[in-house]
Amino acid sequence: MTAHVPQRSGADPRRWQALGVLLLAGFLTLLDTSIVVNALATVQRDLGASYAQIQLVLAGYSVAYGMLLITGGRLGDLYGRRRLFVWGLLGFVLTSALCGLASSAEILVVARVLQGLAAGLMFPQISSLTQVMFGLEERPRAFGLQGAMVGLGIVAGPLLGGTLIGADLFGSSWRPIFLINVPLGLLTLGLALRLLPESRSETARKPDVLGVLMVSVGMFLLTYPLMLGRELGWPRWSLWMLVLGVLVLAVFIAQQIWLTRKSGPALLELSLFNQPSFRMGALVGFVFQTGVLSFFVSMALFLQNGLGLSPIHAAWVLLPFQLSIAVSSLNSARVSGWLGSRVINLGAGLLWVSMGLLILTIRQAGMGLQGFELAPVLILGGLGFGLIVAPLQTLVLRQVSPQFAGSASGILATLNQVGSALGVAVMGMILLSQLGQQPTTERFVLAIQVSLGYQVVVFGLVFGLAWLLRRSSLAVAEVEPTRQPAARL
Missing domain, CATH: 4.10.860 (DNA Excision Repair, Uvrb; Chain A)
Structure with missing residues (x-):
């Protein structure tokens, strides 16, 4: 008989090991949204893919992933979150192998879509299982680790992808960027079967x-x-x-x-939106996501296409942002203990300032920019990023009953996915309007400043919405000062 997760904090002695399993799976899921960026030209040349096919290799995963997030979260509530996680992870491993062994562009596109569907089933279970495994006092630490995972997963892809392609292991070219998921996924699957407890909603009905x-x-x-x-x-x-x-x-x-x-x-648990913390927090998260992926995409285009840096060099330039996200996320529980939900305002403020300073730095350096000049400002932005992700998730899910954990996680993940796609689309229109028909380095320098101006507006809006959330008399999901220790590496 399936054992259900005790809701009292500390009841499951293996909960932190189980969280490690969830974090590794989440990292692999997010990694595959960006790891193919540096491989597209190589894949196109190797498989003789058309322009449309190579775009589908990149977008097919994200579109399929976004399609199943709400349904995946609801199915986890109904049939068991551990069960959906395991099946989704198994599908992710198999489709990753199919991607890595693809002999044609058509097979690779289909495999990427299937891989995204598997990820859409698996990913909502990560937050929902965390929600039910940990009590209120431990969730900030758990979500802090998740925040570090999100930051690493988003920006590690181009660096890892470029490294694997450059290594050309056994003459395999781009294939290791997918095949690496197989051993790591199988390891995660074995640990999941051993460590993850089952949980489901007793009141859930078939959608x-x-x-x-x-x-x-x-x-x-x-x-x-x-x-x-x-x-x-x-x-x-x-x-x-x-x-x-x-x-x-x-x-x-x-x-x-x-x-x-x-x-x-x-299918939707609409009662969740009756909770001010969930309703406003979901809006804050949506707006925040419109500025996150679009920032990385615009910076990558600027560094590579504008300044002519190699993909690996460009990834190293952005590394300070990535590392400071990890440090900040791991210590966000401690900062939340001091500041409560004001920590989200602090994070948004740091991001807002860092985007403004990036504009000034790029304007000052102009076409002579080398990349290393951006490190201090990127560190500031990464610290702000890490102070938003985990505390916001804690705040949004604080009032959510464990029986609705899957539904809540699916809704939030879907809003984040749509926000990311919308932000990238808006950023693309901004860049195209500035670059014109014949992009030059000088045009790129101007275009990135305008694009970063969009980030300034987004993160300023996040600051204002977070202030409204905190000021709301109904937002009883305030993250109270608890003086709890921060999560450690």
């Missing part, structure tokens, strides 16, 4: 098939053009897909409201 279909189609219609529209020059069909995607998702939400009122098997 309606129509709702699953609508949210999947709606997410596809919305995220696909956001991912590829900029690269394709925003053809008319991409704009129609966006409009149709919004309409389908609007119908889906209306259908979920109707089912909830009729006490039917709704």
Whole structure:
């Protein structure tokens, strides 16, 4: 018989080892959103892929991943979060092997889509299992470690991908960027079967098939053009897909409201949005994500296409940001203990200042920028990033009942995914408008300043929304000062 996770903090003596399993799986999931960036040209040359196919190698994973996050979280509540995690991880390992062994561009595109679907089933279980394994006093530390994982997963991809391609192990070229998931995934799978406890919602009912279909189609219609529209020059069909995607998702939400009122098997747990901490926190997270991935993409384009740095050199330039994210996330529980939810304002403020200083630094150096001049400002930004991710997740999920942990995690992950795609699309339009038909280094220097101005607006908005959340008299999910020790490496 399946054992359910005790809700009292400290009841499971292996919970920290189990968290390590979840973090490794989450790292692999996020890594695969960016690890192929440095491999696209090599893959295109090796497989004879068309421009459209090589774009689908990159976007197919993210689009499929975003389609299943809400459904994956709900299925975890219903059938067991450990079970969905294990099946999703197994699918991720198998499809990673298929990617690495692909003999044609068509097979690689299909494998990447399947890999994204497996990740969409697995990823929501990470936050939901953390939610039910740890009590209120330990969640800030647990989510602090998750914040470090998120930061490392987002920015480690280009560096690791470029390193593996440069090593050309056994003449395998780009294939190790996918095949590395196989041994690491199998190790994680074995540990998961041994360490992860099972949990599920006792009140969850089977979600309606129509709702699953609508949210999947709606997410596809919305995220696909956001991912590829900029690269394709925003053809008319991409704009129609966006409009149709919004309409389908609007119908889906209306259908979920109707089912909830009729006490039917709704896919969305709409009662979560009655909680101010969840409602406002989800909005803060969505806006924050519109500035995160778009920052890395714009900086990578500037460093490589504008300044002519190699992919590895560009990745090393951004490394200070990555390392400071890890340090800040691991100590975010301690800072939260001192400041409460004000820590989110501090993080947003640091990011806002760092983006402004980046603009000034690039403007001063101009076309003579080497990259190392950015390190102090990038460290400042990384510290701010790490002070937002974990405390915000703690704040948003603080009032959520463990029985709805999967639903909450799926909703938040979906909003984050849409926010990231939207931010990259907006950033792309900004860059294209500044670069014109014949991009030069001088144009890139100007374009990155305008793009960073967009980040300034986003993180300033995050600061204001976080202030409203903290000031709300209903936001009883305040992260109280607990003076608890920070998570340590």
